[in-house]
Amino acid sequence: MEDSKKEMLVAAIENGTVIDHIASEKLFEVVSILNLAHSSSEITIGNNLKSEKQGAKGIIKIADTYFAPDEINRIALVAPNAVLNIIKDYKVVEKRKIEIPDHVIDIIRCFNPKCITNHEPMQTRFDVIDKQKMIVKCHYCESVMEQNQIKIK
Amino acid sequence: MNAKSLVSITDYSKEKILRILDAAAEFEARPNRETLKGKVVATLFFEPSTRTRLSFETAINRLGGRVIGFSDAANTSTSKGETLHDTIMMVSNYADLIVMRHPLDGAARYASEVSSLPIINAGDGSNQHPTQTLLDLYSIYKTQGTLENLNIYMVGDLKYGRTVHSLLMAMSHFHPTFTFIAPSELEMPEQYKIFCWENGIEYREKRDLDELGEADILYMTRVQRERFQDLMEYERVKDVYCLKNSMLDGTKDTLRILHPLPRVGEIDMDVDANEKAYYFQQAKNGLYVRQAVISDALGMLED
Numbered sequence: 324m325e326d327s328k329k330e331m332l333v334a335a336i337e338n339g340t341v342i343d344h345i346a347s348e349k350l351f352e353v354v355s356i357l358n359l360a361h362s363s364s365e366i367t368i369g370n371n372l373k374s375e376k377q378g379a380k381g382i383i384k385i386a387d388t389y390f391a392p393d394e395i396n397r398i399a400l401v402a403p404n405a406v407l408n409i410i411k412d413y414k415v416v417e418k419r420k421i422e423i424p425d426h427v428i429d430i431i432r433c434f435n436p437k438c439i440t441n442h443e444p445m446q447t448r449f450d451v452i453d454k455q456k457m458i459v460k461c462h463y464c465e466s467v468m469e470q471n472q473i474k475i476k
Numbered sequence: 477m478n479a480k481s482l483v484s485i486t487d488y489s490k491e492k493i494l495r496i497l498d499a500a501a502e503f504e505a506r507p508n509r510e511t512l513k514g515k516v517v518a519t520l521f522f523e524p525s526t527r528t529r530l531s532f533e534t535a536i537n538r539l540g541g542r543v544i545g546f547s548d549a550a551n552t553s554t555s556k557g558e559t560l561h562d563t564i565m566m567v568s569n570y571a572d573l574i575v576m577r578h579p580l581d582g583a584a585r586y587a588s589e590v591s592s593l594p595i596i597n598a599g600d601g602s603n604q605h606p607t608q609t610l611l612d613l614y615s616i617y618k619t620q621g622t623l624e625n626l627n628i629y630m631v632g633d634l635k636y637g638r639t640v641h642s643l644l645m646a647m648s649h650f651h652p653t654f655t656f657i658a659p660s661e662l663e664m665p666e667q668y669k670i671f672c673w674e675n676g677i678e679y680r681e682k683r684d685l686d687e688l689g690e691a692d693i694l695y696m697t698r699v700q701r702e703r704f705q706d707l708m709e710y711e712r713v714k715d716v717y718c719l720k721n722s723m724l725d726g727t728k729d730t731l732r733i734l735h736p737l738p739r740v741g742e743i744d745m746d747v748d749a750n751e752k753a754y755y756f757q758q759a760k761n762g763l764y765v766r767q768a769v770i771s772d773a774l775g776m777l778e779d
C-alpha cells in the first residue's frame with residue numbers, strides 16, 4: 324500500500340500534529356505521557372496499522388495543537404522512532420524526529436522496589452546513558468534500566 | 477544541593493580524594509581537636525548500624541562537636557509515617573551537618589536536595605557507602621605508600637558487593653590493574669567491566685583463588701548464603717573462596733589483605749597473625765577518614 328492511501332485509514336486533519344511510527348504496544352503510553360485524556364482538542368487514534376518499517380504501528384492526530392520540543396520529547400523513552408508531522412492547511416509543513424533528552428524528569432518509574440522514589444511523594448529523575456539502546460540510570464538509587472524495563476509513572 | 481555533601485564516592489574528584497586522605501593522615505597523628513567546637517552534627521540512623529554510627533560519633537566527639545540524632549527509626553516520627561522530606565527539613569533547623577543512614581537506595585541523594593545543610597551518606601540501602609570506600613583507599617594508600625599503578629585483586633561476591641563497585645570507581649583515577657576472582661553466579665556486573673574498558677583500565681577474570689604472586693592488595697568480600705539459589709553450590713563456593721595462611725606463600729612482602737568486615741568464613745583465623753592481614757587496622761582507619769570528611773563538609777579543611 325502506498326503512503327498516501329495508508330494515510331486515509333485515519334481521518335486527515337486541517338491543522339495540528341500527527342505523531343506517526345509509534346510501536347503499537349506503546350501507543351497508549353504515549354497518550355498518557357502527553358496527557359491527551361484531558362485535552363479538549365479533536366483527537367484521532369489509529370492502532371495496529373500495518374507498517375513495513377515496524378510491523379504494527381500506532382498513529383495519533385491532534386487537531387489545532389502544536390507541541391513544544393520539551394513537551395513532545397517526553398515520549399522518546401517509549402516511542403524513540405516516532406515521527407512528528409506538523410500539519411497546516413492539510414499539508415505536512417514539517418517532519419520532525421523525536422529527540423532523546425539527556426534527562427527524563429518525572430515520566431518513568433524506577434524498577435527498583437527499594438528506590439526512595441517509590442516511597443516518597445517526589446519526582447523521579449533519570450539520566451539517559453545510552454541514547455541508541457535507550458538505557459537510563461536512576462539519579463537516586465543509581466540503578467540502570469534497559470528499554471524493556473521502562474514503565475511510565 | 478549543598479556542594480559540601482558526600483553522597484556517592486563519584487562526588488569527589490581525584491584531587492579531593494587525595495586531599496581527604498592527607499587530612500586523614502593528620503587526624504591519625506593527632507586525633508583530638510577542638511575544630512568542631514560549638515557545632516552540632518545530627519546522626520540520623522533510619523536503620524541501625526552500630527559499627528558505623530560509633531565510628532561517626534567518635535569522630536565528631538574527638539573533634540569537639542556535639543551529636544544529636546537517633547540510632548533506630550522505630551521510635552521516631554518516621555515510624556508514624558512522616559516523610560523523609562519532612563524529617564530532614566525539621567532536623568535542618570537544628571544542626572550544622574547531617575550524617576544519615578537509610579534502608580532505601582537513593583535516600584541520601586534526595587536528602588541532599590531537600591536540605592541546605594551538607595549531607596554525609598553513611599549508607600543508603602544497597603547503593604552507596606562512600607566513607608567505607610575512603611577508608612579502603614586510605615588503607616591502601618597507607619600500606620602501599622601510593623594509590624598509583626597497583627595490582628588490586630577483588631575476591632568473592634563481586635556482583636552484589638557495593639564496596640567493591642565503589643572501590644573500583646574510586647581506584648579508576650589511579651591506573652590500577654584489576655583481577656576479579658568470583659564464582660559465575662557472583663561475577664563483576666557488565667556495567668563495571670564496560671566502565672573499565674572505556675577508561676583504559678586493565679582487568680582479568682578468574683574463577684580460582686590462586687596465583688596471588690602479583691597482588692598488592694587482596695580485597696576479600698563476604699559470600700552470603702542468601703545470594704545462592706542452589707545451596708550445594710554455596711557450600712562448594714564458600715570453601716573455594718576461603719583464604720588460608722598457606723595460600724599466602726610466595727606473595728609479595730608488601731601485599732595487604734583487606735575486608736570490609738564483619739567476615740563470615742572468607743578468611744581463615746590462621747591468617748590473622750600474618751603481618752599481611754590488615755582488616756582490623758582497616759576498620760580503625762575509618763575514624764580518621766570520617767574526621768576528615770566531617771571537617772571538610774563543615775568547611776574546616778583548608779583547600
Ligand SMILES: [Zn+2]
Pocket residue numbers: 433434435438439440461462463464465466582
Ligand atoms: Zn531508583
